[in-house]
Amino acid sequence: MNPLHYELSHLETLEAEAIHIFREVAAEFERPVLLFSGGKDSLVLLRLAEKAFRPGRFPFPIMHVDTGHNFPEVLEFRDRLIAELGERLIVASVQESIDRGRVVEETGPRASRNRLQIVTLLDAIAEHGFDAAFGGARRDEERARAKERVFSFRDDFGQWEPKRQRPEIWSLYNGRIRKGEHVRVFPLSNWTELDVWQYIAQERLEVPSIYYAHTRQVFERDGMLYALSPHVQLIEGEEPFEASVRYRTVGDMTCTGAVRSLATTLPEVVSEIAATRVTERGETRADDRVTEAAMEDRKREGYF
Amino acid sequence: MTPGAATNGHALRTRTSELLRFATAGSVDDGKSTLIGRLLHDSKAILEDQLEHVIRTSERRGDGYVNLALLTDGLRAEREQGITIDVAYRYFQTPRRKFVIADTPGHEQYTRNMVTGASTADVSIILVDARKGVIEQTRRHAYIASLLRIPHLVVCVNKMDLVEYDEAVFEQIVEELTDWTARLDISDISFIPISALHGDNVVERSLQMAWYDGPPLLYHLEHVVIAPDRNLTDIRFPVQWVIRPNSEEHHDYRGYAGQVAGGVLHPGDEVMVLPSGQRTRVSAIDTFKGSVDSAFPDMSVTVRVEDELDISRGDMLVEPDDPPAAARELEAMVCWMGSDPLRPGARLVIKHTTRTTRARLEDLDYRVDVNTLEHLPADELALNEIGRVRIRTGSPLIVDPYARNRTTGSFILIDEATNDTVAAGMVLAAR
Numbered sequence: 001m002n003p004l005h006y007e008l009s010h011l012e013t014l015e016a017e018a019i020h021i022f023r024e025v026a027a028e029f030e031r032p033v034l035l036f037s038g039g040k041d042s043l044v045l046l047r048l049a050e051k052a053f054r055p056g057r058f059p060f061p062i063m064h065v066d067t068g069h070n071f072p073e074v075l076e077f078r079d080r081l082i083a084e085l086g087e088r089l090i091v092a093s094v095q096e097s098i099d100r101g102r103v104v105e106e107t108g109p110r111a112s113r114n115r116l117q118i119v120t121l122l123d124a125i126a127e128h129g130f131d132a133a134f135g136g137a138r139r140d141e142e143r144a145r146a147k148e149r150v151f152s153f154r155d156d157f158g159q160w161e162p163k164r165q166r167p168e169i170w171s172l173y174n175g176r177i178r179k180g181e182h183v184r185v186f187p188l189s190n191w192t193e194l195d196v197w198q199y200i201a202q203e204r205l206e207v208p209s210i211y212y213a214h215t216r217q218v219f220e221r222d223g224m225l226y227a228l229s230p231h232v233q234l235i236e237g238e239e240p241f242e243a244s245v246r247y248r249t250v251g252d253m254t255c256t257g258a259v260r261s262l263a264t265t266l267p268e269v270v271s272e273i274a275a276t277r278v279t280e281r282g283e284t285r286a287d288d289r290v291t292e293a294a295m296e297d298r299k300r301e302g303y304f
Numbered sequence: 305m306t307p308g309a310a311t312n313g314h315a316l317r318t319r320t321s322e323l324l325r326f327a328t329a330g331s332v333d334d335g336k337s338t339l340i341g342r343l344l345h346d347s348k349a350i351l352e353d354q355l356e357h358v359i360r361t362s363e364r365r366g367d368g369y370v371n372l373a374l375l376t377d378g379l380r381a382e383r384e385q386g387i388t389i390d391v392a393y394r395y396f397q398t399p400r401r402k403f404v405i406a407d408t409p410g411h412e413q414y415t416r417n418m419v420t421g422a423s424t425a426d427v428s429i430i431l432v433d434a435r436k437g438v439i440e441q442t443r444r445h446a447y448i449a450s451l452l453r454i455p456h457l458v459v460c461v462n463k464m465d466l467v468e469y470d471e472a473v474f475e476q477i478v479e480e481l482t483d484w485t486a487r488l489d490i491s492d493i494s495f496i497p498i499s500a501l502h503g504d505n506v507v508e509r510s511l512q513m514a515w516y517d518g519p520p521l522l523y524h525l526e527h528v529v530i531a532p533d534r535n536l537t538d539i540r541f542p543v544q545w546v547i548r549p550n551s552e553e554h555h556d557y558r559g560y561a562g563q564v565a566g567g568v569l570h571p572g573d574e575v576m577v578l579p580s581g582q583r584t585r586v587s588a589i590d591t592f593k594g595s596v597d598s599a600f601p602d603m604s605v606t607v608r609v610e611d612e613l614d615i616s617r618g619d620m621l622v623e624p625d626d627p628p629a630a631a632r633e634l635e636a637m638v639c640w641m642g643s644d645p646l647r648p649g650a651r652l653v654i655k656h657t658t659r660t661t662r663a664r665l666e667d668l669d670y671r672v673d674v675n676t677l678e679h680l681p682a683d684e685l686a687l688n689e690i691g692r693v694r695i696r697t698g699s700p701l702i703v704d705p706y707a708r709n710r711t712t713g714s715f716i717l718i719d720e721a722t723n724d725t726v727a728a729g730m731v732l733a734a735r
């Protein structure tokens with residue numbers, strides 16, 4: 001910041017806006033929760049929550065929807081980080097939803113638990129009575145998200161209806177809801193992928209190791225590289241091979257692709273991102289590629 | 305200069321760049337989507353997969369060219385109907401600034417959408433079709449921009465290629481709009497002749513219009529000075545949240561968390577707490593990274609004060625010498641966004657800074673004809689209409705006129721039955 005001109009940099013402006021959103025939600029909702037995926041966006045959310053509430057504790061717990069298909073590196077990282085923060089973690093398990101018969105496991109080589117986690121998430125929100133859930137979604141990620149509000153209103157089925165969203169004027173957020181309804185809150189709405197990485201660099205945040213280039217066994221499918229893991233069945237003709245890769249997003253091992261990379265440090269990763277010519281979702285998320293309106297459909301159902 | 309490319313080498317060194325928010329308005333087919341697509345494309349904010357998608361869709365639709373307008377189309381409903389239905393946000397960055405675009409469509413719901421998209425904008429861009437000249441909607445957009453007090457207005461006269469890049473056509477529009485905006489409260493207005501389709505004066509200077517000696521649009525957006533637009537004189541700090549850790553380490557800590565809405569706060573400054581009127585001094589301004597020497601708009605900080613006072617969410621720390629009113633009667637301009645009309649006697653909820661209370665509409669003074677600026681007598685305000693009202697609130701609000709402070713002078717109204725946000729309000733006077 002420049003004290004002579006009282007100017008903020010763009011990251012400082014984005015940060016101040018996000019902190020404001022966190023505090024509004026803490027003040028106006030009874031039972032907020034922070035949805036944590038282990039990905040870079042949720043790490044930034046945690047840092048912003050520290051900025052909003054320290055030296056106090058977070059006025060909400062942190063919840064991870066565990067699909068059972070996570071990268072082990074990410075789970076290890078999650079537990080260490082939350083212990084360091086000294087905050088409360090709730091784990092909602094997709095495996096439990098399957099065991100209880102709430103959802104049916106997909107089968108076949110392209111099976112994924114990506115859709116199933118919607119049910120696990122909505123069940124957990126209902127069970128704990130959460131009325132607001134912070135998420136790390138950004139408007140630059142995908143076209144259906146460009147019109148998303150900061151306070152994204154969900155009906156009592158958890159559904160998103162684009163036409164029913166409330167106008168958001170100035171920074172006066174309207175968080176009034178009826179019982180059973182809830183709001184997804186996106187403090188990073190105005191951040192881009194590059195902003196997130198610049199912030200991670202500025203704050204010196206630790207990120208899971210899979211964001212950096214590492215050698216792993218991968219195979220190619222639909223033009224993307226996937227990690228070889230017990231959760232994925234190979235289709236005939238798919239040959240695993242070793243490559244130096246890193247991840248741009250953290251999702252399930254079954255639907256998150258890696259990119260070839262030699263970037264082993266944060267500045268190298270940031271340079272690669274800045275020079276990149278493909279969006280992170282287009283490049284590495286099979287879940288968005290299924291249909292042109294894939295993301296929009298999942299959002300309507302109650303996806304993040 | 306190629307802005308996007310220059311960012312690449314210096315990804316970590318763009319920290320001092322500022323954030324600029326701008327809103328675009330124009331009626332259907334003036335070329336708004338093409339202009340935004342052009343800005344994103346020429347500043348290299350478009351990535352390959354997005355461009356590929358646009359190329360494929362253009363081919364399928366038989367557009368006959370790469371339709372950059374498709375970059376800004378979002379939801380399925382729109383794709384099906386071929387229209388934009390709401391406010392959409394886009395982002396791009398150059399080495400100087402990061403830009404947030406609020407793209408607001410010009411058709412039905414225009415007022416609601418434009419008010420929503422433009423409420424936080426530093427700059428409003430209005431598109432005019434060079435062939436059509438100034439039309440009703442141009443005047444309406446200029447009026448709304450002035451009502452919202454967007455500090456900078458840029459009028460882009462588009463499709464200059466269709467009028468042979470003729471200076472006389474441009475000058476005619478400049479003259480006509482200058483006359484009109486003289487009746488409005490607009491402090492800074494610029495005119496730029498462009499062709500969004502061909503890229504003239506968008507990012508690169510046009511070779512076709514040597515007679516124009518101003519900057520291209522992007523250069524203008526990168527250089528327009530926005531920092532002084534905020535009120536740095538009168539301290540306004542609405543308390544959002546009280547931090548009381550009650551932990552062993554921070555046993556006596558009590559901090560008031562909020563975002564600075566006006567003025568510059570320093571440790572040692574005397575402040576008044578409203579509505580109680582008590583005075584105290586700032587003892588420290590805290591952030592996660594430690595204490596700081598000053599806090600100014602729009603910083604989010606935590607303020608501690610010297611005395612043990614009862615301060616809570618909804619209170620405001622202010623300049624003691626020139627405090628705002630703690631008022632229960634507001635005169636305000638409102639833009640009505642509810643589907644049922646607003647009538648005197650209506651009971652609503654009002655949210656203003658960090659305070660929410662009940663409100664009753666006492667009187668509707670007049671409705672504004674946004675095309676002529678005439679004040680018309682009215683007994684109700686329908687969806688998308690703007691009027692002057694008197695409101696009585698259930699508890700005092702700490703307000704400034706909107707002209708003095710866009711944060712402490714603005715409010716929203718909420719319908720208690722549906723919980724919908726039904727109005728945006730701008731305070732003229734308070735008692």
Ligand SMILES: Nc1nc2c(ncn2[C@@H]2O[C@H](COP(=O)(O)OP(=O)(O)O)[C@@H](O)[C@H]2O)c(=O)[nH]1
Nearest residue numbers: 332333334335336337338373462463499500501
């Ligand atoms: N000749 C010419 N056509 C343009 C220009 N800008 C936009 N158009 C065309 O005008 C039509 C409407 O443009 P579009 O961007 O969709 O308008 P919107 O409704 O304001 O978003 C499209 O056919 C564009 O190709 C321009 O500068 N010159």
